[in-house]
Amino acid sequence: MLLVRNVADELAGQGQAEEDDIVLARDASAFYLKLSESVLRKTPDHLPLAESVAGGFTQYAYAFVAFEADRTEARDAKAAQRLRVRAARLYERAHRHAMTALELNNPAFVKALSGNPAPGGKAMRLPLDQVGVAYWAAASWGGWISLSKDQPDVVADLPLAVRLASLAWMSDPTHGKGDLASLMGSFEASRPGGSLRQAEAYFDQAIEAGHGGNAGVYVAKAEMLAAPAGDRAAFEALLRQALAVSAAHRDLGNEVMRERAQWLLDTADDRF
Secondary structure, X not given: OHHHHHHHHHHXXXXXXXXXXXXXXXXXXXXXXXXXXXXXXXXXXXXXXXXXXXXXXXXXXXXXXXXXXXXXXXXXXXXXXXXXXXXHHHHHHHXXXXXXXXXXXXXXXXXXXXXXXXXXXXXXXXXXXXXXXXXXXXXXXXXXXXXXXXXXXXXXXXHHXXXXXXXXXXXXXXXXXXXXXXXXXXXXXXXXXXXXXXXXXXXXHHHHHOOOOOXXXXXXXXXXXXXXXXXXHHHHHHHHHHHHHHHHOOOHHHHHHHHHHHHHHHOHHHOO
16 A cells, blocks of 8 residues: 555645646546556545645546537537536546545535535634645536536535635635635526625636636636626737737646637627
8 A cells, every 4th residue: 555655645745746748648648547547546635636636637527528519509500519528527536536525535525515514513724734625526527517507406416616715715815826716606696695796806806826827727717707897908918918918928737728718809790
């Protein structure tokens, strides 16, 4: 078991390596994810590896499957739907690994998250070393829910996903250079009864936390606030800002967002 945990440590470390070539990352990620997942199944409480695996599956689903579904929709709706089903399963897989790690490190975590703590239990508070796992658990949950509109039991879990993200937020609101704050903004904008003013505040905090170097925040703000409001000028301005940020700060996340921002600009006429 010690050897397995050493391998888990090594794989978790490799999962944090930077890569800004999307094609190379896509081609290499499938093998890495399968290998990491096989090790995680033997050490499911390993927080760094669970974070790496959950993050890997979530990013793969978003960048290489769900985005391809969006781009395919106009020419082949059935193919797009198949891709979305696959993306939903990948999000679910990521969520399952992350939640298992949280539960094993915090007995009765899932029950407490649902508002049913154990007798005499204390108020939930997430340790800092679990914020990353919780972020990916919530992010993958949100992705899964967004692609499962025909499954009421999945959609009904949105308040739990929001609560999980909020727990992470309370422990470290700057996590992921603004990624967590951006997720909070997306949840706030999409949840029933959410405040658009509060969502905008989250996105602005995300920009500050990322020191203006996180292109994803601008894309999320454009899609979650500007587009639903019918504000094309703001939509395009935010996407151009995302392009500028991705050019100035090269990494895989920003490169993925550069492609999405450009596609959104190219297809803006379809939205307004």
